Amino acid sequence: MAKQTNDFTEWYIQTILKAELMSYSPVKGSMIFRPDGYELWEHIQEEFNKFLRSEGIRNAYFPMLIPQSFFMKEADHIEGFAPELPWVTEVGNEKLEEPLALRPTSETMIGSAFSDWINSYRDLPYEINQWANVFRWEKKTLPFLRTSEFLWQEGHTAHANEEDARIRTMSVLEEYARLCEEFLAIPVYKGQKTPSERFAGAVDTYSIEAMMQDGKAVQAGTSHYLGTKFADAFDITYLTKENQHTHVHTTSWGASTRLIGSLIMTHGDENGLVFPPTVAPTQIVLMPVGPWKKNPAILEKLSEIFASLKNKGYRVRLDDTDNSPGYKFNEWELKGACVRIECGPRDLENNHAMVKVRDLADKEAVDFADLEGYVEAQLELMTPRLLEKAQLRNQENEYLEIETLADLKAHIEKSQAEDKVPGFVLIGWDGSEETEAKIKEETGFTTRNIPFNPPVEKTVDLISGKPAKHTVWIARAY
CATH class of the missing domain: 3.30.110.30 (C-terminal domain of ProRS)
Structure with a gap:
């Protein structure tokens, strides 16, 4: 496998393929999420949905196809996205009356809906989120980080005034920073985008930027104050307490499966993936070692530990395949399992297991009686330790x-x-x-x-x- 130090991008591609996070699709520029890769996204969804619920923001879903006329209503928006838009122009042998774009983002579609749904100050704020796929026909692609089709969440809100809209814009940016740092152990740089870099149609765009191990940046999340631009374009007005019709102020914000690429490039090492336990598909892997097939008590003990850990809610696997221990060690390190628990004849005799934490150098002998407490403590320590390591590396660069x-x-x-x-x-x-x-x-x-x-x-x-x-x-x- 390629070395990080020799060719970081090649290391990244080989690692995510060998670790079975993704496969290439027959459609150029798109990719297939394999179960471990998709599970990473599911854990990110679960964490962000906690924030949405706490804020009273509900999930919805909007159509993928957007009429061309919608884009024409906001000039900056269509100009910004036009080079990346794929269009549907015919069905069967019939040409459509109006071309339909595969959504690059949903401000126009949701703006149209908001114009129907919002009538009075009593309807505000109106805040929704959707988890969806979007299309931006990229010329140069890299799995998870930049593909022609990707997954994301996009939030859209409407407010009575600029102050409330800006408060929401910044509260989401803070949540993105928390999600990255506390949940994914990715340190980020918060700030405002320059005018040339802001979202097409936004008044102001704010971002969190992450530094990868090769020193390159990934835009990990963005939050936009849209002012009344889309409200003007789609006639999103409400009746004030003073019986005056006025335009709402809107926001939009999004984070995508680019976070998975950032996670891998922030923490991975020469042996493969390193995941914080918060998001790892496999937090704990148990494996029998030595001539364990001759001693059924070894597998019985590991099965007992497996059942207890699983019952406590850990994402745990028991690898009782007949591959060699060395092969299995390498495979689970490659896949980013946080904790490896080994047990062989001598370990059983000594009433302990050998425990290896993915980001630490040494194994530890841990008594069976203390095993669950030890594993719990190590999993709690690992995420902040990975964050601190990444923060120190950022400071050095x-x-x-x-x-x-x-x-x-x-x-x-x-x-x-x-x-x-x-x-x-x-x-x-x-x-x-x-x-x-x-x-x-x-x-x-x-x-x-x-x-x-x-x-x-x-x-x-x-x-x-x-x-x-x-x-x-x-x-x-x-």
Whole structure:
């Protein structure tokens, strides 16, 4: 298998294929989620649905096909998505009266529905979410991170005023950050997108950005304040307490199966996948070792432990296949099982099992009587430990002292010469699209976001030397 240090992207592709998270589809640019890969998404869904329920936001579902005329109602929206839109133009031998797009996102379809459903201030706020597939015909794809069809959640809300809409926009961004850091152990950078990077049709877009082990960025979630743009386009109005008709203020926000790619690229190692127990398809794997078939008591003991752990709600497997122990160790490390419990004749004799935690180097001998308590403690410690490790790695790959384009180019050259990652670079930006475009053209770096609380404030634009209006994170991105 490819080494992370030699070719990170190839390591990633080989790992997710060998670990059976996905397979390639016959349709170029799309992929098949195998059970372990889809289960990761299910656990993310379960966690985010807790937030939705706590906020009183209910799940709904909207059609995949969107009339062309809907897109034409919001000019920025259609301009932003037009290059990526697949269209349905005929059924059988009959041409459709109006082309239908496979949804890239649902603001237009939901805007149309909101215009019917919202009539009075008593209807507000109106807040829904849907779990769906969306289509954006990508030219360059990478499984989980960028595919022509992917899965996501998209929330859509309507509010009586800007203040309430902005509160919702930011509350969701905070939840995305919590989901990534506390649940997936992925540290993120919160901030506002630059105008050229914001969502098509949004007034303001906010994002969480994650740094992968190779120093590249992944946009892990976005939350948008849409103002009254879609309300104007779709005539979403309500009657105020003063009997005045006025437009609502809307938001939308989404996170996708890109989180799975981020999870793998944040925690994986040369042996394969490393998952926090919160999301791992297999939290615990038990396996007999040594000449266990000659001693039925070994499998009986492991079966007893298996039943007890399963009864307590753990995602646990018992591997009693006749593959060699070495093969099974490698297979379950590759698949990211959090804890491995081994038992052989000598272990049974000594009334203990050998326990290996996926992200720790050494095995531990643990008495059977203490086993469940030990495993529970290790699973609780693992997620924050993975987060801390990733946070420290991020800090090592943050560069705060780069002031000019020449500095940036020298940094990139030095990183390549020393086989290091160029990471995230904090720069000053004068607010112009010209300087932003120049950075991308010269270095391949793009603006990630304008951080809410930058570690330092930058005063001079990287390109123009003019006073900086913003301090911005830049990086190469997936």
